[in-house]
Amino acid sequence: MSFAGKILQELEDQGLRRQLHVRSGKFLNFSTNDYLNLSSHPLVKKRAIEAVDLLGTGAGGSRLMAGNLPLHDELECKLAGLTGMEAVLVFGSGFLTNLGVLTALAGRDDVIFSDRLNHASLVDGAVASRAEVRRYRHCNVEHLADLLGACGNAGRKIIVTDSVFSMDGDVAPLRDIYELSVAEGCLLVVDEAHAIGVFGSGGGVCRELGIHPDVITGTLSKALGGYGGFAACSAEMREYFVNRSRSFVYTTGLPPASVGAALGALEVLGSTPEMGSSLLDLAADFRKKLVEAGFNTAGSTSQIVPVIAGEGSAALSWSRSLEEAGILAVAVRPPTVPPGTARLRFSVTLAHKSDNIVRVAAELKGL
Numbered sequence: 269m270s271f272a273g274k275i276l277q278e279l280e281d282q283g284l285r286r287q288l289h290v291r292s293g294k295f296l297n298f299s300t301n302d303y304l305n306l307s308s309h310p311l312v313k314k315r316a317i318e319a320v321d322l323l324g325t326g327a328g329g330s331r332l333m334a335g336n337l338p339l340h341d342e343l344e345c346k347l348a349g350l351t352g353m354e355a356v357l358v359f360g361s362g363f364l365t366n367l368g369v370l371t372a373l374a375g376r377d378d379v380i381f382s383d384r385l386n387h388a389s390l391v392d393g394a395v396a397s398r399a400e401v402r403r404y405r406h407c408n409v410e411h412l413a414d415l416l417g418a419c420g421n422a423g424r425k426i427i428v429t430d431s432v433f434s435m436d437g438d439v440a441p442l443r444d445i446y447e448l449s450v451a452e453g454c455l456l457v458v459d460e461a462h463a464i465g466v467f468g469s470g471g472g473v474c475r476e477l478g479i480h481p482d483v484i485t486g487t488l489s490k491a492l493g494g495y496g497g498f499a500a501c502s503a504e505m506r507e508y509f510v511n512r513s514r515s516f517v518y519t520t521g522l523p524p525a526s527v528g529a530a531l532g533a534l535e536v537l538g539s540t541p542e543m544g545s546s547l548l549d550l551a552a553d554f555r556k557k558l559v560e561a562g563f564n565t566a567g568s569t570s571q572i573v574p575v576i577a578g579e580g581s582a583a584l585s586w587s588r589s590l591e592e593a594g595i596l597a598v599a600v601r602p603p604t605v606p607p608g609t610a611r612l613r614f615s616v617t618l619a620h621k622s623d624n625i626v627r628v629a630a631e632l633k634g635l
């Protein structure tokens with residue numbers, strides 16, 4: 269058997285083999301990150317089409333070569349306004365943003381302090397930077413402070429955390445982490461991928477708290493309904509990333525359709541900034557129903573609501589039963605989440621109505 273076949277068989281035996289599905293039929297979709305239901309919004313689609321009509325389907329090159337479009341500039345100014353940061357640099361995706369930011373900020377002589385449950389793109393960015401990586405217990409500021417105190421390294425120290433965690437739906441204690449970063453003279457990078465559009469009138473958790481980390485990273489592919497990523501920071505740091513982020517320099521600029529769609533999404537958000545808080549209210553309702561029914565929703569306080577099943581096989585069987593009832597809630601298993609915490613990951617969106625939420629809670633209870 270080939271090495272790949274052998275590993276696939278091992279994954280199969282452990283109930284961890286993943287497969288791509290094309291789902292036909294209509295589902296009540298509780299697995300999409302299209303939190304504000306903007307990917308099908310008429311104005312968002314219109315702006316994407318207008319951008320294609322004006323500029324074609326591709327940027328035509330790296331932004332440092334011929335691929336820098338006037339629309340990139342417009343989008344960056346609007347995202348800076350949304351996040352309350354001085355400047356923004358748009359990347360090809362959220363993953364590329366985190367990779368580019370961390371590899372530019374840290375090198376061999378530096379130390380990255382990373383929350384244990386940070387997203388894979390932050391984990392990979394930290395590894396690719398060649399810095400020493402120290403992981404602190406999830407959302408545990410005391411442990412982070414201990415690790416910082418015990419670190420004699422003379423290089424740069426960089427704290428990295430998600431704001432809203434993608435698999436638990438909980439929110440990092442960002443004010444405390446920010447204050448610690450200032451007291452210790454560390455750089456702070458906050459990934460707001462799941463918070464942009466939802467918290468802080470759409471500007472994210474940092475904006476809600478009125479704090480300005482060194483870098484906020486975000487994505488255009490979740491609440492904003494399209495594709496792409498960005499780093500919000502000072503104008504000087506932006507210039508530094510333009511020069512030093514390999515995942516910005518050596519790749520093609522974000523295509524016009526994605527830039528246009530993001531501009532459309534920001535236009536909608538600008539005229540209805542309360543979308544995020546309506547979504548959070550709906551999610552709180554959903555959580556309340558699940559907890560009353562005896563389910564464990566971990567520490568969720570956002571639109572991401574996990575329901576912990578334990579073993580991978582249990583999560584899979586719950587997910588299949590819901591699918592038979594026309595509800596899409598994908599099972600998330602190790603290594604994406606720690607062993608023993610396999611779960612269904614529900615994301616509540618503005619496409620959901622109160623009766624959808626009642627129905628899902630009832631179906632789950634009947635499993």
Ligand SMILES: Cc1ncc(COP(=O)(O)O)c(C=O)c1O
Pocket residue numbers: 361362363364366387389430434459461462487488489496497
């Ligand atoms: C916390 C977090 N950061 C970054 C990303 C990557 O964003 P993108 O899908 O735009 O590459 C994701 C999701 O995929 C995420 O959950």
